[in-house]
Amino acid sequence: MGQTKTLKNQIRMIDPQPGPVTAQPAAPPKSLEESMAEYKALLNSVPEAIIRKAWFTMAHLILQPGSKVVEMGCSEGAMIFAMAVMNPDYHFIGVDYDRHLIRQARDLYQLKNLEFICGDIGQNVIPENSVDAIINSFILHEIYTQSHCNEKMVESIVENHFRMLRPDGLLFIRDFSLPEHAYVLLEMPDEPSYPERGIFGLSEPELLIQYSEKARPLEDPAHRGFYLDELPPRFPQTRLFRLPYKWAYEFILRKDDREYWEEELQKEYAFLTERDMRRMLKACDARLLYTAPHWDQQIVKARFEKKFKLFDENGKMMGNPPTSFITLAQKVGEKKSLLLTERKPARTPNRTIRVTAMRDEIGGRIQDVVSRDQETIEILPYRIVEGNRLSLFVHDGLPRGLVNAVPRNGPNIDGKRWSGHMTEAIALPHDVFETLKPGDTKSTFNFAREFLGLKIVPGKDMEDGPGFYPAPDHIDEHIQTKYLQVQEQQGPISLRHAMPEITGFSSEGKIREVDAQRVLNAIGIGLIPNSRLEIQILALYEKLGIPYEAWADCPLGLMTEEPEETTRLAEIVEKLAQRDNRFREIRGTAGQIKTAHSVFVDEGQIKGGITGLASREMEFILREDQSQNTAVILPLTKSLNGEVMAGIIEDYLPVPQRYKGNGYIVDCPSMPLPKEITNFELARKYIADKFEVPLDCVSRMGESYFSHVGLTPQRIYPFAVSTAGVKGWMKSGRGGRGRYAPLSKLWKMIYGSNSTSFLWTAAYAIKMTAGMNSVHSPAATFSVKLADAKSIPVGLKAANISKSPSSPASTYSRDA
Template sequence: MSTYHQQARGTDSAYERYLKSMDASMQQKVALTAAHLLAEGWLADMGMGSGTGSEALASLYPNMRVTGVDINPEMVKRAKNRYQLGNLDFRTGDIADECFQPGSLDMIFNSSVLHHVTSFNNYEVEEAARALTNQVRQLKEGGTLIVRDFLRPDPGTVILELPESTVELFRRFSREFRSLLSQERRGFEYEELEPTPGGLHRFRLSSQTAVEFVLRKDYIADWETEVQEEYTYFTQEQFEALFHSLGLRILASTPLRNPWIVRNRFQGKFRLLSKDGRPLMVPPTNYLIVGEKVSHKMGVRFLAGEEREPLSYLHFVHYRHRERGVVRDLVRRPNATLDVLPYYRQNGEVYVLARRSFPRPILSLCGRRLDGSLSPHYVTEPVIVLQKDRPLAQTVEEALRDDLQIRPENILSFTLGSHCYPSPGGLQERVQAVFVEIEPVLHSGTTQRVRAVSARQLLRAAQVDGLPDSRLEIQCAELLGYLGEHPGSWIGESLTLEGSSKKPPRSVSPGEPRRAFLETDEGSNFLHLGSRVFREVNASGSLIKETQLDYVMPRELSLNTVATALLYQHDGTTYIGLQDDDFPSVQCFVGHSNLVVTPAWRLPRTVNDLLDLESFTTGVLGKQHGLKVKQFFTLGGPYYPSAGVTPEIVYPYAVEVEPANPTPPEPLIWIPIEEVAEGLSGYQDGHLRVLASRVFRALHEMIGETI
């Protein structure tokens, strides 16, 4: 028998406390889904709680019908009384059952709710699988299923280290966890070990119960209710396997670490170690998985097959540095690349047309990222057009007509944006942005999944790891700036800089234009130009399509790159450290080789997680630039700079530094961040465009300024 009734909070004060805690993170919940929602259709917000998220979605997307569903009649009553919009309604229902007709919904959103389904049904994890199976039935083909909830760690044993102040609560939790069970079945076993020399208590226990404790140790006010619930039910692999089995194409599978929770509730409050004593990353505070329902005739993932001889689509070229003699490998592809952004304004928002769920088989080579995320095989990206022998404007107009069925008479204006190099170190690719104002359209009548998405929401999605394509972010930010529109609030990690009384680091000026490279026949053997067969399979594993693609990746180093926004704050001014470097790709396009970039490094294969990444970055900043790291900040989500050519993954970090060596081997250019942001479209390094834009918005959000 279901025990859902035990979710009832009782008093008005208990309800208000619960609702306030939910509403505080609602912006992030909505932003996480922005890249995956349509601007129209019918969305069900399952287990909507306060209804704030439902109301936010209905307000943001006036052409979307939003229905909030909750099993608690009191919640539904409160939401109905609090929110009234023409495209918003609420209903009472059990989200584990079919609340809507089969094939009637375009989107289903589950935010921190499915663990209630398992907890209040005797902790049966299969109840979550049953709920998701029923929800998929209610989706149309092409519809989107979104789950944001907790993530069960892989099975195993860990060591948990706790300060004295938390030990009694831990012991209480070990007795009361899963309190809906009978007295003899609730709780869990652990082994207490010798304390550390510093006085931390040490416990050996299962990875799941360790994570369950640290996730809720700060929720004392509603402790009796919280210990009823088992937060985690599926591991990441179990989530992914279930989604694939239900015929869902996974668009995102991302463990999330809320920066505020990590800094204020995790760091210095406990330590997790493997059973052999190796430090572990803090557990995810949440998890996001997004799936698109497709027919059995369509694929849900790609499998990378055997290597073959390259198709000669990509070409190797090599350049030798005139002074240093170092050889740089470069890969080029034919034709100029245009990132086309059709857009329109409606109800105070700027909407862009983006390719949704676009297949990128090469990303299947990535596997797991350093943060545990699954690299998507289908992404949201700009409309990419390759210019051949036609003039640029004619090329774009014909592509919009033929591929998106946007007729020339529907085009209102046409603007060339800036250029940028997505990954200048190894790709001879310079992307031209093209902004095309069109008459309002919610989607194109074409086989390509092109849909209208709020430009501001896409930028917010990038801040919380909801948009992996960096070029769509770059173009949206530039478009909003060109239109004089505010880019929206920053909802990523807060950049609270300590500042320094020391003199600013030694700075150099950008050099004069120079030509550093000469073409050579000899390669450096740094890059591998490969070609593989990629097989697209459906939910049952049957082959849908087989495609051979050329790609490029490092031979010895990993697929991972760390890009850094180096920040130094002194006397009220925040400076960003940039590098004047030389790239043969730049020389190929503009005749000179120098480019101002944000410091970035390909990571060795020995870097296995984010802890290793920070350790590597600390070392290289000291060695190359004479800088001491004060603190790291995650600067939004990782991104893929050119998913059609390389599986490279970039991890963006803001790093507060101070000088440690007055005469560093490689001094940097230190510029006030305001100056960089003001002329950002003039900088052509793709990594710099992403990081500087994010840093500027984050810093100005901290001091309450508008941009």
């Protein structure tokens, strides 16, 4: 089935340039620089938005070289061609029932790793157990509409697709999700309308009225339309309507695609709720690795912002509706773990978590600190493969039940959900590293064989990486990173040593080799909510001098202003070297932290029914009387000389003092989001008020992540704020002195132990500004840059980011 030409393609389709695009990706793999040059040439005829869509789709699929990937309903083949160009080590198959489109695709797009098949995606067009991934991108609602709104037909096709997958294969679905709300209020500007000009002359309120009379895919006119009631306006020059949320959503998705209005009028986009989708996939023995509403920021800015407002029936502002909904399901079969979730409170007391109060003897502040008898080092074994690409061995599928803890004091703002099977660096207890002797490669060889199941490259020793404080104000843990260059290993490796916090479930995961760039991509789109892993990978790239691809988007412009409070990197380094033992332990606690103890269940499917495969008790922490949602904000401005400046907090905290005899730390401003904040628009308004800036000066900056998922379900939501004031910028939030520092210098602190949120935020901001010359504005963001170049955005390259693991970097460069 062909794709239609509306928002669900995230573009208005542009016809490819005439003539075939022919390429034969060479083996062995090319270097990144060579690949990027080839991308530019091959993708020159493909619309920019199609390239973005192709990259976004493939960022969800971390597969092994040689994997087979099928796109169902590939239409004329532009997206699968872009996917094949950017992933030459996979084999792609495009399927569509339209012979004309398939003929066109075969003529236009010719690659060694790409083929097209004409066939009905509802039939056995692909043999069973034969492919590693199937992509259904904006196609299920087409099936639903063409089958006269038959959900059973959709379920049958999805079941058939699962049969085509090999064990552990992935099904990626991108479509629309039916809203759970019943009725909403839709407010729009009251603009002039010119009905004599036809559909293009109608104002949006008048278009909505017309749509309410004609909508629905059924051919019987008596069944068309939906309930719409116009209410008195709240403000002059606006119009207010009450209608079902489903139809408000349908209208919002299509109102700007008037060229295809009549063609799309007979279709229903949103027909399954998230709950319906989960039920349908569970019937296929599927593990729902990830589900999430997705907001394409370019679409939101161009089509949603200042175009309408949504309210619930009580008048509370709702957030922008998602531009699509993402589902990633894995074929795992019976008696395999499908979902880890909190079931009930445990009746036994806490045993491993301690809360201690620490007093700042200089400032008088009292801070509760959590500790447990666990010191962890995380290790990333790696290989440098053909084409100068980086390959990693990671712990894949490790159980993290806290991602599905019962919500407390705050909603799930971005709606993301995971199965609980995560990807992280390999964690080992600190004491096992005591067997290592510096410079003794034999002890390293024995260590790798015993604890990792890997063989080191002869002559290689353990290398130091960055250190992290997951929460330097209240979690008494410091996580050190190690790197080790190893030899090739066939297939996944059974875990040799499991940390106590992940034992007791039906599976502890495996060690698997993956492409480092693909892991970065998966983190970038929110599939892997692990900021620490991203920093560890970026630091390894910098250490090895290997370039990487940086995809980052933050639609925010900066004003030029000279901050009054600034600091230099040398001043920060000097403060880090000083001794400062201001914190002292005192009796009792300050009541800031609450410990929790619950039973978590590992669910699986047996004979068609969901059952518990295993369970265990877990202890974790919550912030007392605070939301589990925390905003981390990076204030950004531009000095008079054009340098991008980032706002930082200089503070003294108890945890760094214990590990390095000095509590001084650099961090980003942060604040808990009140539980009344239920969506991103309310979060932006809240932050804008705290920083005393207009709403347009606040933007999301990347996806949410967990601060320390082994100990707390706390989620971090990163934002950027421009024109945040030159004197102090924040009315309230965590203490510390606010100053500005050159953004390009902050990344040099990667090998100094710092807050995870600070390192991640600095890294993302630098990725965001990579290659922008002296301009940091929407004109230099991802979309325009890619539209001009038709190439993968340039990555950062800093081969000499640090002369030694313990010293700040002496060199920083950007690969132009």
